[in-house]
Amino acid sequence: MANGTVAVSEKTFYEESTNKYSGILSWLLTTDHKRIGLLYLYTIGGFFLVGVVLGLLMRLELIAPGETIVDAQTYNSLFTLHGVIMIFLFIVPGLPAIFGNFFLPIQLGTNDVAFPRLNLLSWYVYIIGAVLVLISLVLPGGPIDTGWTFYIPYSVRTSTNVSLAIFAAFVLGFSSILTGLNFITTVHRMRAPGMGFFRMPLFIWSLYATAWIQVIATPVIGITILLVILERTFGVGIFDPALGGDPILYQHMFWIYSHPAVYIMILPAMGVVSEILPTFARRTIFGYKAIAYSSLAIAFVGYLVWAHHMFTSGISDTARWIFSLLTFIVALPSGVKVFNWVATLYKGSIDPKPPLLWVLSFIFLFSIGGLTGLVVGSLATDIHLHDTYFVVAHFHYVMFGGTGTIFIAGLYYWFPKMFGRMYNIKWANIAAALYFIAFNMLYFPKFILGYMGMPRRYFDYLPEFTTLQEISTVGSWLMAITIIIIVTNLIHAGLKGKKASANPWGGVTLEWQTTSPPPLHNFNRHVEVNHEPYDFSQLKELEYDSK
Amino acid sequence: MFSGPSSHTQTVDMVMLYIVGISVILLLGITATMIYFVFKYHRNKGHKPVDIHGNVLLEIIWIAIPTFLVLTMFYFGYMGFAEIRNIPDDALVVKTTARMWAWQFDYANGKQSDTLFVPVNKHIKLEMESADVNHSLYIPAFRIKEDVIAGKVNYLGFKAEEAGIYDIACAEFCGLKHSMMYTAVVALSQDEFDTWLNAAPKDTNTAVTTDSTKVE
Numbered sequence: 001m002a003n004g005t006v007a008v009s010e011k012t013f014y015e016e017s018t019n020k021y022s023g024i025l026s027w028l029l030t031t032d033h034k035r036i037g038l039l040y041l042y043t044i045g046g047f048f049l050v051g052v053v054l055g056l057l058m059r060l061e062l063i064a065p066g067e068t069i070v071d072a073q074t075y076n077s078l079f080t081l082h083g084v085i086m087i088f089l090f091i092v093p094g095l096p097a098i099f100g101n102f103f104l105p106i107q108l109g110t111n112d113v114a115f116p117r118l119n120l121l122s123w124y125v126y127i128i129g130a131v132l133v134l135i136s137l138v139l140p141g142g143p144i145d146t147g148w149t150f151y152i153p154y155s156v157r158t159s160t161n162v163s164l165a166i167f168a169a170f171v172l173g174f175s176s177i178l179t180g181l182n183f184i185t186t187v188h189r190m191r192a193p194g195m196g197f198f199r200m201p202l203f204i205w206s207l208y209a210t211a212w213i214q215v216i217a218t219p220v221i222g223i224t225i226l227l228v229i230l231e232r233t234f235g236v237g238i239f240d241p242a243l244g245g246d247p248i249l250y251q252h253m254f255w256i257y258s259h260p261a262v263y264i265m266i267l268p269a270m271g272v273v274s275e276i277l278p279t280f281a282r283r284t285i286f287g288y289k290a291i292a293y294s295s296l297a298i299a300f301v302g303y304l305v306w307a308h309h310m311f312t313s314g315i316s317d318t319a320r321w322i323f324s325l326l327t328f329i330v331a332l333p334s335g336v337k338v339f340n341w342v343a344t345l346y347k348g349s350i351d352p353k354p355p356l357l358w359v360l361s362f363i364f365l366f367s368i369g370g371l372t373g374l375v376v377g378s379l380a381t382d383i384h385l386h387d388t389y390f391v392v393a394h395f396h397y398v399m400f401g402g403t404g405t406i407f408i409a410g411l412y413y414w415f416p417k418m419f420g421r422m423y424n425i426k427w428a429n430i431a432a433a434l435y436f437i438a439f440n441m442l443y444f445p446k447f448i449l450g451y452m453g454m455p456r457r458y459f460d461y462l463p464e465f466t467t468l469q470e471i472s473t474v475g476s477w478l479m480a481i482t483i484i485i486i487v488t489n490l491i492h493a494g495l496k497g498k499k500a501s502a503n504p505w506g507g508v509t510l511e512w513q514t515t516s517p518p519p520l521h522n523f524n525r526h527v528e529v530n531h532e533p534y535d536f537s538q539l540k541e542l543e544y545d546s547k
Numbered sequence: 548m549f550s551g552p553s554s555h556t557q558t559v560d561m562v563m564l565y566i567v568g569i570s571v572i573l574l575l576g577i578t579a580t581m582i583y584f585v586f587k588y589h590r591n592k593g594h595k596p597v598d599i600h601g602n603v604l605l606e607i608i609w610i611a612i613p614t615f616l617v618l619t620m621f622y623f624g625y626m627g628f629a630e631i632r633n634i635p636d637d638a639l640v641v642k643t644t645a646r647m648w649a650w651q652f653d654y655a656n657g658k659q660s661d662t663l664f665v666p667v668n669k670h671i672k673l674e675m676e677s678a679d680v681n682h683s684l685y686i687p688a689f690r691i692k693e694d695v696i697a698g699k700v701n702y703l704g705f706k707a708e709e710a711g712i713y714d715i716a717c718a719e720f721c722g723l724k725h726s727m728m729y730t731a732v733v734a735l736s737q738d739e740f741d742t743w744l745n746a747a748p749k750d751t752n753t754a755v756t757t758d759s760t761k762v763e
């Protein structure tokens with residue numbers, strides 16, 4: 001706990017470990033939340049790159065109508081795997097497991113999460129889930145081809161390895177639940193003296209709200225998956241009408257988890273935005289309480305809108321209008337956040353360093369994602385656009401343009417703290433500009449394709465869609481180049497970058513009040529909090545290197 | 548954008564224009580303000596930042612106005628939807644069956660076809676069933692779709708107001724040839740339709756191409 005006396009040490013957490021081992025074992029058996037955060041960074045980052053490669057292959061196949069590089073069956077497996085990897089291995093665990101693990105205890109002013117060993121277990125559970133996905137690819141039967149939604153009856157009838165792949169998602173769910181439990185307990189029990197709930201940084205608020213969704217919603221997908229496996233293995237009729245089941249029931253159960261899961265994906269990103277903006281505007285966040293409460297509001301009302309994924313499934317007309325209405329209402333807290341963020345720039349002292357550039361990009365891309373969500377929330381238009389490329393564009397704008405962009409922003413923001421080194425700012429700026437162009441080129445044409453009537457999950461398409469598909473594919477190449485630049489810049493910085501100071505950006509939350517990288521127990525002093533989180537008057541007292 | 552083969556096409560495009568229009572205004576407003584602030588309050592200009600913790604009035608304004616806006620969007624969306632769900636009793640009922648990977652349309656007199664022939668200016672009601680997995684009948688030109696769910700009868704109504712041939716696609720993933728599960732709606736004048744409906748042979752399929760020359 002932070003309120004004991006802490007041994008003063010000059011060593012960083014890289015040089016000192018929680019166990020008696022050294023080298024690789026000191027990492028694999030570590031219970032240090034920072035090292036676990038880094039283990040997650042490498043594995044989740046690796047899967048992100050795999051997912052990107054699958055995406056690039058799909059884009060290459062779609063450069064022209066007809067068969068280009070793969071056959072239809074392979075294409076179907078490609079989008080399924082791309083979806084499964086991006087959702088279950090990248091975006092759901094992503095920000096909480098990496099930045100949450102690393103920074104939640106530090107921002108709370110404590111030395112670790114509440115259950116450090118459970119934390120390590122969560123990582124192993126994640127790895128087991130990931131390995132199961134990989135095994136499902138090579139077993140006879142072939143890679144799963146159902147789409148990441150595993151809709152019944154197709155997923156009961158196909159001969160591909162559905163059971164193993166969805167069992168992997170079941171296992172991954174546990175990793176998510178355990179992380180959630182750990183964070184909730186840590187937030188309640190381990191805040192440094194003086195840190196009331198309303199002195200917590202907004203990133204913590206968002207992780208806290210997310211953790212509740214992880215704990216409450218994830219079991220639903222777990223149960224659903226077990227039922228599907230039961231049905232596939234023993235022919236028990238639950239969802240498949242041929243066995244006396246109900247396929248719509250499956251859709252309800254799937255989305256009762258997967259809609260709240262959308263908020264697991266976006267809330268932590270909103271938290272990171274609320275950290276980066278004050279630091280680079282050097283003023284307090286506008287509407288702290290509005291942002292904090294809207295996180296909680298999103299977490300709880302997010303449960304009420306799942307059936308907007310089912311407007312064309314034949315649910316009753318009454319259910320359709322009720323869910324449409326609720327969807328519009330639930331959109332409001334996200335709008336409130338965007339307005340508060342923009343207002344945070346007002347009368348600041350703005351320094352557009354790379355992390356801020358990514359956040360500005362985020363605000364634009366995420367707004368497009370959110371606003372097009374209104375288009376598919378409205379019944380008349382959704383009936384037309386559901387399951388078309390419009391939806392593909394919409395969710396990439398939200399997940400990739402939203403959370404994905406902030407994943408990169410977070411890396412650029414916290415990299416000096418995590419690794420103690422600084423990256424090349426010029427290349428980071430170039431990457432930010434390229435990313436913005438590549439992203440819009442890759443996904444904007446998909447909105448038009450959808451409006452023109454191109455359905456999603458299509459291996460082949462009508463000739464009239466060719467031009468827009470081509471533009472999108474060229475955009476994917478630009479995106480590939482951008483990602484290579486980002487990764488090279490960071491790896492190079494990690495190995496050879498200039499030493500970073502304790503507080504290179506002039507931030508005031510607690511992670512900037514310890515060394516870069518931090519010591520094993522996070523702080524070499526007794527931490528006591530007597531400021532609100534974004535009080536920049538502290539900056540004078542802090543060791544701050546203005547270069 | 549605003550002339551279409553059915554009045555519903557125009558309704559949907561209007562709702563779309565309404566939502567997208569408001570969205571573009573909001574997006575431009577947000578982006579312009581953001582960029583303006585970044586330049587105006589750039590650190591190089593050297594003025595002191597001011598800590599503004601929030602403003603209740605602003606907070607109320609930017610909840611109230613969007614609330615009003617989204618409620619109107621909901622309303623127009625619902626009205627446009629209700630339009631296709633009110634199918635009059637005298638509509639022409641066509642039994643529709645989807646299977647991997649083809650469509651089949653059965654008419655009351657026993658006529659069967661893999662292409663959907665309909666008379667113009669008459670309400671059509673498709674009663675849709677699946678022979679295997681889920682599919683979704685999607686007619687982009689009419690801006691309508693409804694899933695065809697295994698073990699369930701879903702229905703879809705529309706009215707073609709201009710003779711012509713329009714694509715039907717499958718919009719719910721259904722396996723290997725999902726992207727090739729195309730057929731067409733052929734909208735004919737009532738006379739032509741009656742001739743087609745009553746022409747023998749009643750149970751063989753009529754390829755679209757044979758009739759398309761006549762319609763064009």
Ligand code: HEM
Nearest residue numbers: 055056058079083086091147148399400404456457458476
């Ligand atoms: C360079 C990066 C990426 C490219 C080129 C790409 C491209 C694509 C393409 C072409 C599809 C298939 C569309 C279809 O046939 O229906 C797709 C689907 C999808 N993508 Fe991406 N994507 C990328 C990044 C991402 C990211 C970062 C995420 C999530 C955070 C993501 C999540 C998904 C999901 C969930 C699907 C749906 C899969 C399904 O239909 O089951 N993608 N993507």
Ligand SMILES: [Cu+2]
Nearest residue numbers: 682717721728
């Ligand atoms: Cu189909």
